[in-house]
Amino acid sequence: MKFKEESNKELSTSLKETISSSELSGIGTEIAEITIDSIMNEGVLRDFPIVGALVGVWKTGVAINDHRFLRKMLLFLSESSKLSDEARKDIIEKLDEEDYQAESGEKLIAIIDKLETGSKSILLGRALALFGNKIINKDEFWRVSFIIERLPMSDIIALKEWKETDLNKVFDIRKHLYLSVGIGWFVLNASSTGFCWQERLCEIFAEHLLE
Structure with missing residues (x-):
């Protein structure tokens, strides 16, 4: 999947806004069961910035070849939603500081895009939760993310x-x-x-x- 530069920036900002959203925890357990068609047809998830932005990109014809990216994104958000609102807001602040700055959203989108299975998206969401709960630090999160992306699931x-x-x-x-x-x-x-x-x-x- 390839996005134009302006779409990349919009998706990056939208992802960070979605992770920080106080509404995410209320719907997180249902995310994995919601169909792509229901989202395209004005489903409830369209209210989340990243989902609305993806659907908008989809409709403009930018190269999204299938539904797999959105499905992986939803599975990632489902795991991320298990954190408290405060912890998720803290995550964004920490990922955006110093070296990573505004790149954190872009890095997450790039990683999710490259994951070949939904099970890897779940692992990435769990890793973000570990970071939010201070079980792993920022460097460990990015290293774990790299490993999840590169290694075969087996x-x-x-x-x-x-x-x-x-x-x-x-x-x-x-x-x-x-x-x-x-x-x-x-x-x-x-x-x-x-x-x-x-x-x-x-x-x-x-x-x-x-x-």
């Missing part, structure tokens, strides 16, 4: 058993994928030789994201 699910798994014995393709996203690294020193897990990131997935 390799993410396998992280549930990381403590019982010797990374040196993981088959090569999966091991190289883990190394490429920072889940593991190669250690060569007096006390250890071989592939080792990045324990903090593994714990985030196994203990918090993969229910």
